[in-house]
Structure formats: structure tokens, C-alpha cells
Amino acid sequence: MKIAMIGTGYVGLVSGVCFSDFGHEVVCVDKDPRKIEMLERGEVPIYEPGLDALMAKNVEAGRLSFTLDLEKAIDGAQAVFIAVGTPTRRGDGHADLTYVMAAAEEIAKTAKDYVVIVTKSTVPVGTNRQVKQVVAKANPALDFDVASNPEFLREGAAIEDFMKPDRVVVGVQNERASEVMADIYRPLYLRDFPIVTTDLESAEMIKYAANAFLAAKITFINEIAALCEKVGADVKQVSKGMGMDNRIGNKFLHAGPGYGGSCFPKDTKALARIGQEHAVPMQITETVIKVNEEIKRRMVDKLLDLCDGSFNGKTVAVLGVTFKPNTDDMRDAPALTIVPALVGGGAKVRTCDPQGQHEGEALLPGVNWVDDPYKAAHNADLVVLLTEWNEFRALDLKKLARKMTTPRMADLRNIYAIKDAKRAGFEAYTSIGRSGFGDD
Numbered sequence: 495m496k497i498a499m500i501g502t503g504y505v506g507l508v509s510g511v512c513f514s515d516f517g518h519e520v521v522c523v524d525k526d527p528r529k530i531e532m533l534e535r536g537e538v539p540i541y542e543p544g545l546d547a548l549m550a551k552n553v554e555a556g557r558l559s560f561t562l563d564l565e566k567a568i569d570g571a572q573a574v575f576i577a578v579g580t581p582t583r584r585g586d587g588h589a590d591l592t593y594v595m596a597a598a599e600e601i602a603k604t605a606k607d608y609v610v611i612v613t614k615s616t617v618p619v620g621t622n623r624q625v626k627q628v629v630a631k632a633n634p635a636l637d638f639d640v641a642s643n644p645e646f647l648r649e650g651a652a653i654e655d656f657m658k659p660d661r662v663v664v665g666v667q668n669e670r671a672s673e674v675m676a677d678i679y680r681p682l683y684l685r686d687f688p689i690v691t692t693d694l695e696s697a698e699m700i701k702y703a704a705n706a707f708l709a710a711k712i713t714f715i716n717e718i719a720a721l722c723e724k725v726g727a728d729v730k731q732v733s734k735g736m737g738m739d740n741r742i743g744n745k746f747l748h749a750g751p752g753y754g755g756s757c758f759p760k761d762t763k764a765l766a767r768i769g770q771e772h773a774v775p776m777q778i779t780e781t782v783i784k785v786n787e788e789i790k791r792r793m794v795d796k797l798l799d800l801c802d803g804s805f806n807g808k809t810v811a812v813l814g815v816t817f818k819p820n821t822d823d824m825r826d827a828p829a830l831t832i833v834p835a836l837v838g839g840g841a842k843v844r845t846c847d848p849q850g851q852h853e854g855e856a857l858l859p860g861v862n863w864v865d866d867p868y869k870a871a872h873n874a875d876l877v878v879l880l881t882e883w884n885e886f887r888a889l890d891l892k893k894l895a896r897k898m899t900t901p902r903m904a905d906l907r908n909i910y911a912i913k914d915a916k917r918a919g920f921e922a923y924t925s926i927g928r929s930g931f932g933d934d
Contacts, residue, residue, distance in 0.1 A: 665697025729927025814881020
């Protein structure tokens with residue numbers, strides 16, 4: 495089957511590459527000449543482990559190509575996926591559908607034969623019906639159907655998630671569209687991965703409901719962590735005990751500095767806005783959004799305590815700035831709250847991140863970038879572990895402490911044991927939801 499993928503951002507590129515690995519002929523189209531030139535040279539504009547090799551494999555096999563020409567991409571395609579950005583709209587928190595609707599109109603004006611127009615972008619409930627109206631208005635003679643096919647990819651593990659999904663959600667209006675979508679995902683169906691077929695609205699809602707629930711789970715354990723610090727409990731033990739309950743599960747119960755990234759912040763805000771528009775307030779989701787921001791600010795207070803109440807004149811090493819490991823994504827990362835607070839307070843900040851510098855240089859002005867955590871810690875007054883990259887999970891704590899002027903650590907991902915930090919020579923150590931030195 496021939497598939498056209500509109501948009502070569504994170505979702506579009508990963509999906510296009512993986513569909514081609516299923517054996518489909520995939521043409522990825524984008525309006526950005528620089529992106530297309532990079533892709534044609536075999537360069538991947540995003541960081542995702544394994545994506546470059548899988549892309550090269552399918553380009554070489556002749557199943558995957560890239561173009562600026564929408565008409566060329568759509569010609570002969572049985573399905574056209576819309577995978578463009580839906581950023582949070584300024585002022586009201588709603589998802590901005592400008593790019594989705596523009597893509598729908600262009601498809602309508604370009605397509606000649608029957609095609610299923612599939613929305614891969616995360617969109618509010620009712621969007622696919624709007625897409626149908628836009629296409630019908632732009633080209634009343636076109637024979638087409640619409641489908642909703644939300645993505646559930648974790649950055650850093652996207653290929654695994656696509657190839658071995660918990661489920662694939664497909665929203666359709668008729669059997670004809672359902673058959674096309676079944677053909678697209680047949681390799682997964684044959685391996686017994688669940689394909690959930692619903693109406694359009696349910697498919698759209700599943701995406702938002704799932705992400706809001708996971709964001710709530712993260713925020714809940716972060717609130718529990720704050721309480722653990724006050725009552726002397728250990729949030730790691732609490733999380734383990736909770737996670738053994740099959741009704742709860744152990745995923746997304748790791749306390750930290752708050753969630754970030756491309757999905758949770760945007761999707762929770764959008765869901766809250768959808769609820770407001772339909773007079774059904776999403777009170778839990780609205781609270782999750784509020785508490786998550788408070789958690790990030792609480793991290794600043796933790797660092798202030800370690801710096802004796804002032805950042806002024808202190809040298810601080812920040813290890814990790816991306817919102818999670820194995821990605822270069824910094825959207826809504828806790829670092830965007832914490833690092834500016836350090837710089838604004840007069841600290842000299844050195845940052846180290848395996849993939850974050852390219853994006854971080856523009857987003858975090860006033861910091862010095864180094865490529866080694868021990869260089870970052872040289873003569874520092876504080877080390878902050880902010881992203882749990884594997885590179886930071888097995889640091890020589892004694893070496894790190896010796897490099898510092900004042901060996902103090904804020905382990906905001908609970909990577910290390912308190913006793914190990916103490917034995918290594920750190921005079922002060924704080925983490926999330928656990929007692930510090932002198933409290934055990």
C-alpha cells in the first residue's frame with residue numbers, strides 16, 4: 495500500500511519510517527526544504543535511538559522517500575496521514591489546529607482518487623469531523639473517508655512502542671475506511687497486537703484521557719513525595735508498595751521534578767479546555783496542571799536550601815536538561831524553570847547533557863555547556879541531577895565530591911542512595927521524598 499505522511503516532525507517521521515518497515519511504500523512530505531534535504535542525505539533531524547538505522551534500511555530498500563511535493567506524495571496513495579504540529583494556542587490553552595486544517599484543505603485540492611485521510615496529530619474531540627467538512631468544502635467531488643489514529647509513542651522508545659504497541663486505536667465511520675486501516679496495520683494484527691476500532695470521537699478522547707491519567711499519576715506520586723519528606727517516609731518504598739497492587743501498577747510512580755515534554759503539558763491543557771467548552775470542568779486535570787507547576791518551583795526552593803538561601807556567587811553544575819533521557823526534547827522540561835531561577839539568582843551555571851545542548855543553547859541563555867559531568871562539577875558549590883541519563887547513573891561520587899569546592903548534591907531523580915552520597919564525601923544531599931543527612 496502507498497502511504498503519504500504529511501509532516502516530518504517526531505510523530506510523522508517515526509510513523510513513516512515504521513510503516514515503511516512494515517513493507518508499505520511511504521512518502522514523507524514537508525514544507526521545510528532544510529528538513530527534506532537533511533532526510534535525503536540520510537540525516538535525522540530529531541534524536542531517537544535507532545531511527546537513523548531503520549530509516550536508512552528502508553530508503554535503501556526503496557520503500558521510503560522524502561519530498562516537498564505534496565501532489566507527488568499523494569498520487570496513488572490509499573491513505574494520507576496528517577502528522578503536523580498542534581501546539582497549545584496562546585491565551586486559552588486549546589490545541590492550535592491551523593496546521594491540521596491547512597493540510598486537510600491541501601489534500602482535498604490535490605487528491606484525485608479515493609483516499610482515507612488519517613489524523614495522526616493529537617487533536618481535540620470533534621476535529622476529525624471538522625476535517626471532513628473542510629475537505630468536502632474544498633473538493634465536493636472527492637471520494638474520501640476520515641479516520642482518527644492517535645499515537646502513543648514514548649520519546650526514547652518510539653520504535654519499540656510502534657512495533658510492539660500496547661494497542662493501536664483507530665476511529666472510523668464506516669467499513670470501507672476500517673478495511674484500509676486494517677491493511678495498514680496488518681503486520682501488527684498478525685502478531686496479535688490489539689487493534690481497537692472505535693468511532694471518531696472515542697478515538698480522539700482515548701488519547702487525551704490516557705495522557706491526562708498518566709500525568710495525574712506522576713503528579714500524585716510527587717505530592718506523596720513532598721509529604722514523605724515531612725513525615726520521614728521513603729517515597730521509593732512507598733512507590734514500590736503501591737505498584738505491587740495490580741489495580742495501580744508500578745509505571746509512572748517515580749517521584750521527580752515534575753513532568754514535561756511534548757505531550758503531557760499540551761494534552762492536559764487541551765483536555766481542560768475541552769471540558770470548559772462543554773461545561774464539564776475537568777477538575778482533576780486542572781489541579782494536575784497547577785500542582786505540576788508548583789512542583790517545579792518547589793525544586794528551586796530545595797536548591798536554595800542547599801545554597802544557604804542564596805544562589806548569588808555560587809557555581810552550580812546541572813546534569814541533564816532534557817525533559818527525560820534518550821531524547822533532545824526540552825519542551826516544558828523542569829530545566830526551563832530551574833536553570834533560569836539559578837541564573838536569575840546570580841549563580842554561575844554549567845550544564846551537561848548528552849543531547850540537550852543544540853536546543854538548550856537558545857532556551858537557556860547565560861549558562862556554560864560542557865561535555866563531561868566532572869568538568870561541570872569542577873569547583874562547583876552544588877551538583878543538580880536533573881535528567882536520569884544512563885551517563886549519570888553510575889558516576890564516581892567520590893571523584894565528583896573531590897572536584898567540588900562545596901560538595902553538595904540535589905538528586906532530583908533519586909538515582910543514588912543517601913548513604914552512598916554520604917560515604918562519598920558529600921556534606922549535604924537532598925532528593926525527592928526521602929530523608930536527607932541527619933534525618934535517618
